[in-house]
Amino acid sequence: MKWKKDELLPSSSQNATFITTALRFKNGSLGSDRMKRAEIRVSGIVQGVGFRPFIFRLSKRHDLMGFVRNMGDAGVQVVVEGDKENIEKFINSLRPEQPPLSRIDDIVVSWKPYTGEFKDFCVMPSDKAGLGLPSVVPPDLALCDNCLREMLDPGDRRYKYPFITCVNCGPRFTIIEELPYDRPRTSMKTFPLCPDCLREYQDPPDWRFHAEPTCCPACGPHMTLHGGEGQQVRTSDPVLETVRLLDEGKIVAVKGIGGIHVASKTTDDEVIARMRKRFNRLQQPFAIMARDLETVRTFAEVSRAEAELLTSYRRPIVVLQRSLDYMLSELIAPGLDSVGVMLPYSGIHHLILRHGKDPAYVMTSANVPGLPMLTDNAEAMAKLRGKVDYFLLHDRKIVNRCDDSVVKLVDGKPAFLRRSRGYVPEPLKLSFKSELEVLALGADLNVTAAVLSGDRCFVSQYIGDTTKFETLEYLQAAAEWLLRWLNIEAVDVVAHDLHPNYATTGLATRIAGKMGANTLAVQHHHAHLCSLMAEHGLEEIVGIAADGVGYGPDGTAWGGEVMVARLDSFEHMGGLKRQRMPGGDLAAIYPARMVAGILLEQLERDELERVLNEYCAKGFRHGEREISVVLRQLDRNLNVFWTSSCGRVLDAISCLLGICGERTYEGEPAIKLEAAAAIGDSREVKIEPEIKKMDGKMSFDTSKLLLDVLHALRADVPRKHIAASAQLAVARGLASIAIDVASSSGIKVVGASGGVFYNRAITAAVRKEIGGAMLKFVQHEILPPGDGCISVGQAVVAAIKRKFR
Numbered sequence: 001m002k003w004k005k006d007e008l009l010p011s012s013s014q015n016a017t018f019i020t021t022a023l024r025f026k027n028g029s030l031g032s033d034r035m036k037r038a039e040i041r042v043s044g045i046v047q048g049v050g051f052r053p054f055i056f057r058l059s060k061r062h063d064l065m066g067f068v069r070n071m072g073d074a075g076v077q078v079v080v081e082g083d084k085e086n087i088e089k090f091i092n093s094l095r096p097e098q099p100p101l102s103r104i105d106d107i108v109v110s111w112k113p114y115t116g117e118f119k120d121f122c123v124m125p126s127d128k129a130g131l132g133l134p135s136v137v138p139p140d141l142a143l144c145d146n147c148l149r150e151m152l153d154p155g156d157r158r159y160k161y162p163f164i165t166c167v168n169c170g171p172r173f174t175i176i177e178e179l180p181y182d183r184p185r186t187s188m189k190t191f192p193l194c195p196d197c198l199r200e201y202q203d204p205p206d207w208r209f210h211a212e213p214t215c216c217p218a219c220g221p222h223m224t225l226h227g228g229e230g231q232q233v234r235t236s237d238p239v240l241e242t243v244r245l246l247d248e249g250k251i252v253a254v255k256g257i258g259g260i261h262v263a264s265k266t267t268d269d270e271v272i273a274r275m276r277k278r279f280n281r282l283q284q285p286f287a288i289m290a291r292d293l294e295t296v297r298t299f300a301e302v303s304r305a306e307a308e309l310l311t312s313y314r315r316p317i318v319v320l321q322r323s324l325d326y327m328l329s330e331l332i333a334p335g336l337d338s339v340g341v342m343l344p345y346s347g348i349h350h351l352i353l354r355h356g357k358d359p360a361y362v363m364t365s366a367n368v369p370g371l372p373m374l375t376d377n378a379e380a381m382a383k384l385r386g387k388v389d390y391f392l393l394h395d396r397k398i399v400n401r402c403d404d405s406v407v408k409l410v411d412g413k414p415a416f417l418r419r420s421r422g423y424v425p426e427p428l429k430l431s432f433k434s435e436l437e438v439l440a441l442g443a444d445l446n447v448t449a450a451v452l453s454g455d456r457c458f459v460s461q462y463i464g465d466t467t468k469f470e471t472l473e474y475l476q477a478a479a480e481w482l483l484r485w486l487n488i489e490a491v492d493v494v495a496h497d498l499h500p501n502y503a504t505t506g507l508a509t510r511i512a513g514k515m516g517a518n519t520l521a522v523q524h525h526h527a528h529l530c531s532l533m534a535e536h537g538l539e540e541i542v543g544i545a546a547d548g549v550g551y552g553p554d555g556t557a558w559g560g561e562v563m564v565a566r567l568d569s570f571e572h573m574g575g576l577k578r579q580r581m582p583g584g585d586l587a588a589i590y591p592a593r594m595v596a597g598i599l600l601e602q603l604e605r606d607e608l609e610r611v612l613n614e615y616c617a618k619g620f621r622h623g624e625r626e627i628s629v630v631l632r633q634l635d636r637n638l639n640v641f642w643t644s645s646c647g648r649v650l651d652a653i654s655c656l657l658g659i660c661g662e663r664t665y666e667g668e669p670a671i672k673l674e675a676a677a678a679i680g681d682s683r684e685v686k687i688e689p690e691i692k693k694m695d696g697k698m699s700f701d702t703s704k705l706l707l708d709v710l711h712a713l714r715a716d717v718p719r720k721h722i723a724a725s726a727q728l729a730v731a732r733g734l735a736s737i738a739i740d741v742a743s744s745s746g747i748k749v750v751g752a753s754g755g756v757f758y759n760r761a762i763t764a765a766v767r768k769e770i771g772g773a774m775l776k777f778v779q780h781e782i783l784p785p786g787d788g789c790i791s792v793g794q795a796v797v798a799a800i801k802r803k804f805r
């Protein structure tokens with residue numbers, strides 16, 4: 001099978017620099033001698049994608065002698081001798097005929113006199129030296145159709161062998177310890193090739209010619225099944241036995257490519273309820289893995305773009321709209337109208353899905369949300385004891401942990417909730433070249449690390465919640481891996497969040513101290529918008545940054561801001577009105593507290609108490625008594641914080657409408673509000689945003705907005721319509737401030753970043769308003785709109801600020 005080049009996602013190869021000297025030499029400046037030698041350096045994604053076999057075959061076709069080898073910085077060196085015209089044809093074929101998964105950034109050719117030293121063309125042992133050109137190891141690739149066919153063929157020697165792989169598929173990033181990419185520097189090093197596999201590996205016409213992770217049942221890794229206490233279960237086929245157990249209703253931990261999942265049936269409420277209880281994940285949606293695209297279509301709506309994402313070799317989880325005949329358990333994604341689905345990407349998954357009775361299985365990461373994904377067998381057995389009934393494990397080490405990527409199409413564009421397996425470590429190509437090397441460590445939650453070098457910014461896999469010690473350690477390890485792999489011993493700057501007390505800020509200071517580097521603090525929402533500008537090659541935008549929380553320069557929690565953003569600075573122009581947050585972070589978990597804070601000055605005290613009792617009682621853990629406590633707290637201004645967060649306002653609307661009174665996972669009240677609004681009609685009730693100018697800045701009065709929601713509720717307007725109308729008002733309010741700023745500043749591009757822009761309705765409405773004002777609207781397509789993009793923004797700000805110093 002030939003994997004398709006990405007059509008959906010913008011490929012950085014489009015802006016890749018293109019150096020080929022082949023044409024230059026057509027003028028015959030090299031003299032008349034027909035026989036020549038060319039030393040060629042190729043950079044891009046050229047290791048682990050079948051590039052050496054490709055070069056081997058191409059050189060044979062053009063009758064050239066010489067060699068090809070992998071280099072220590074992920075590039076490939078080719079030396080050929082032969083007829084000059086043939087060499088030119090060879091070079092000119094590189095780009096048009098390159099293997100489907102490769103990406104050629106640069107081809108640099110040095111012409112030399114012919115020596116006649118080669119008698120053949122061969123694949124030479126790799127060299128640790130670098131080419132001096134930036135290259136990248138590939139992400140993990142889904143099992144290809146050829147390998148799948150062989151795995152399902154009873155006559156094949158790899159029949160039912162899940163570790164089957166070839167040059168076009170299989171794990172890469174997750175097994176690579178060091179460069180250059182060769183088996184001895186991957187976690188396959190402990191599995192020496194058997195004679196049969198060695199023959200294929202050395203045979204140029206074979207598609208396992210130099211497939212580094214190739215193996216078979218005789219020489220490769222093996223699956224084992226273990227009971228809940230870790231004792232091995234005797235069975236001739238651990239995978240098929242697992243399938244039988246799953247169909248029986250058992251909960252099984254399954255080790256895959258980048259980490260360990262927990263799996264179960266999807267058609268049985270009782271099983272999923274049991275799993276939710278054991279893992280204490282009461283509401284958070286579970287990702288599921290479905291047999292194939294046709295099966296997905298039986299329970300979800302799949303657009304063409306979504307189908308391409310689902311079936312691409314990257315195999316992300318795609319958040320899909322449930323269809324009307326959705327027949328899986330409601331408990332997979334309680335209260336939502338969507339379901340996160342992926343297709344099998346490893347042999348293990350294919351075998352489970354092919355043989356199981358269910359159309360799909362829950363396949364969600366087994367770790368506590370925010371903590372690193374489990375990768376180690378012993379650790380999994382210790383941490384999951386009592387939670388799972390069985391363990392399906394294997395003996396190949398996961399070198400680089402990598403969560404499944406999660407993507408949702410928002411307004412036609414891919415919005416990553418997590419950019420990880422299948423995408424990492426591909427860099428973002430920048431429109432400028434930095435003289436400095438920068439490491440950036442992100443904010444607090446949903447963290448990634450980024451390393452900026454030259455004109456590329458490399459983003460780590462999804463790391464998680466750095467308030468947890470293990471996750472912070474994981475962040476450090478991922479950053480160190482990136483630096484090691486890019487051959488960077490010390491960076492010039494370590495960028496971090498403005499918040500002085502974030503764990504990532506502390507880590508940045510420690511790393512900078514060790515490296516003798518400078519540090520630079522970057523404001524959260526400025527970083528959001530700079531990552532967006534970096535993605536689109538822009539230097540200045542009017543930016544809307546709307547999310548849950550980010551530390552503002554005034555020490556309050558920002559999260560609904562409009563600013564003029566440039567790569568080196570920003571000017572805050574307005575945004576949502578600051579609101580009281582009684583109890584601080586507690587108000588993010590119990591949004592009824594936000595309702596109290598937001599309506600405090602809108603209603604008489606008795607009236608407010610009545611509203612809270614009538615509509616939000618469930619949002620207070622201790623009922624009526626707690627309502628009076630919170631109101632007293634507000635009166636006396638005790639433990640009351642201030643925030644302009646858009647996420648908190650959406651939470652408050654969700655709570656007041658009785659949709660969600662307690663956040664059990666990140667974004668829950670707002671996500672459920674979106675689901676409720678999706679079936680509502682905003683024309684049924686008019687809610688207008690009110691923007692006032694205060695101290696030279698524009699302020700969106702969210703108290704008035706919430707009051708309008710209350711009035712509609714009292715007028716017995718159906719909640720779904722109120723939800724739709726209120727969301728629309730949020731979008732239009734933010735957009736109208738941005739349009740005003742654009743007209744006063746003369747900037748023609750408005751961009752949006754932050755977790756609020758996972759909301760389809762809000763994003764579409766903002767885009768429509770901006771377009772209506774004849775301005776260009778940009779949103780994220782490569783990096784997550786959420787905090788996964790922060791590290792990139794921080795790195796860019798640091799590189800630019802220093803550049804002009």
Ligand SMILES: [Zn+2]
Pocket residue numbers: 143144145146147148165166167168169170
């Ligand atoms: Zn394959």
Ligand SMILES: [Zn+2]
Pocket residue numbers: 193194195196197198215216217218219220
């Ligand atoms: Zn073998």
